[in-house]
Amino acid sequence: MTNILVLHGPNLNLLGLREPDVYGRMTLEDINQHLQTLAAAHSVKLRIVQSNHEGVLIDTIHEVRAWANGILINPGAFTHTSYALRDAIAAVDLATVEVHLSNVYAREAFRHHSVLAAICVGQMSGFGWRSYEWGFLALLAHLQEE
Ligand code: DQA
Secondary structure (H helix, E strand, C coil), X not given: CEEEEEXXXXXXXXXXXXXXXXXXCCCHHHHHHHHHHHHHHCCEEEEEEECCCHHHHHHHHHHCCCCCCXXXXXXXXXXXXXXXXXXXXXXXXXXXXXXXXXXXXXXXXXXXCCCCHHHCXXXXXXXXXXXXXXXXXXXXXXXXXX
């Protein structure tokens, strides 16, 4: 059985309401449901956590250290600022894929840099909710080849 932690960072609890032109109209619950269905089809177990707090995200990464095979994370704005989140992922040494609903490189300059990208297997950005789907499949393929 493959176990994957899905982490959603700050403000993603407001998906569906939040800037729908940028992030789409699907709610976080819709995305989670979709991921659960996809995971079940691949015999993958998910643990899904959303938090607006950097420390909760870091504690969760520490907690799943022995359980998870990999991490799928949309770090929200922490993508661009959080060395602590980066260090947590590096510390647990779990294969991680970074996802973004929007194409961060087509937006404001501060979104062009990810402090996490270098310690991730790769990044999926700009495909709306499908960034999660394709990020999940990319992570799974990576884990199967590891
Ligand atoms: C985001 C992009 C980030 O720049 C932003 O702060 C978010 C969402 C995305 O999914 O496109 O909160 O991670």
